[in-house]
Amino acid sequence: xxxxxxxxxxxxxxxxxxxxxxxxxxxxxxxxxxxxxxxxxxxxxxxxxxxxxxxxxxxxxxxxxxxxxxxxxxxxxxxxxxxxxxxxxxxxxxxxxxxxxxxxxxxxxxxxxxx
Amino acid sequence: xxxxxxxxxxxxxxxxxxxxxxxxxxxxxxxxxxxxxxxxxxxxxxxxxxxxxxxxxxxxxxxxxxxxxxxxxxxxxxxxxxxxxxxxxxxxxxxxxxxxxxxxxxxx
Numbered sequence: 197x198x199x200x201x202x203x204x205x206x207x208x209x210x211x212x213x214x215x216x217x218x219x220x221x222x223x224x225x226x227x228x229x230x231x232x233x234x235x236x237x238x239x240x241x242x243x244x245x246x247x248x249x250x251x252x253x254x255x256x257x258x259x260x261x262x263x264x265x266x267x268x269x270x271x272x273x274x275x276x277x278x279x280x281x282x283x284x285x286x287x288x289x290x291x292x293x294x295x296x297x298x299x300x301x302x303x304x305x306x307x308x309x310x311x
Numbered sequence: 312x313x314x315x316x317x318x319x320x321x322x323x324x325x326x327x328x329x330x331x332x333x334x335x336x337x338x339x340x341x342x343x344x345x346x347x348x349x350x351x352x353x354x355x356x357x358x359x360x361x362x363x364x365x366x367x368x369x370x371x372x373x374x375x376x377x378x379x380x381x382x383x384x385x386x387x388x389x390x391x392x393x394x395x396x397x398x399x400x401x402x403x404x405x406x407x408x409x410x411x412x413x414x415x416x417x418x419x
Contacts, residue, residue, distance in 0.1 A: 200354075229407060231409070237411075238397075238409065238410070238411035238412040239355075239397060239409040239411075239412060241407070241408055241409070244407075287354075287355065289355075291407075298401045299345060299357045299360065299401065300347075300355075300357075300399075300407060302354040302355040302356065303354060304353070304354045305354065
């Protein structure tokens with residue numbers, strides 16, 4: 197049963213520290229999405245990749261967030277420096293990229309708490 | 312861009328009552344839409360998709376092009392239906408923006 201894997205599952209850090217979240221998409225999927233989930237905003241799209249190329253990261257605060265796909269099996273989301281308002285659950289999802297029929301497969305999320 | 316709107320952040324119903332979670336879309340063409348569900352502390356997962364015209368866990372959703380809606384319905388809610396529900400277009404060539412989500416709370 198192929199699944200999207202995210203690490204860490206939980207992270208508590210202090211304001212100003214660097215945070216890196218990792219995602220292993222399902223093998224063979226060519227789209228990867230990063231979402232942030234909060235009570236107030238729901239599920240916000242931060243960035244997405246197709247065939248490892250970043251297609252849109254307009255939902256991401258550029259001054260502190262960065263997203264990369266160093267290879268097809270790894271996507272990273274980095275926050276530097278972190279702030280308390282970044283506290284949220286961050287989800288990675290991957291898809292097959294099929295037009296108009298594709299579902300997204302989500303990881304279990306990384307719960308980030310910035311003190 | 313394809314956009315979906317879920318007007319209700321919270322919906323509370325009693326067990327056995329009918330439930331309808333609203334979703335409206337704002338793009339033209341032949342839309343394809345999905346409903347995802349997130350149970351407590353679990354990952355989001357696909358509940359059902361319009362193209363399949365299926366019923367999953369008693370839920371159905373009909374695409375109404377006149378009203379541009381894709382509401383999720385269940386005639387008799389169960390406590391285990393309590394979850395977060397998201398409406399979304401499919402991915403594939405464009406960014407997938409989810410609705411804000413509706414938290415369904417089914418009371419005993």
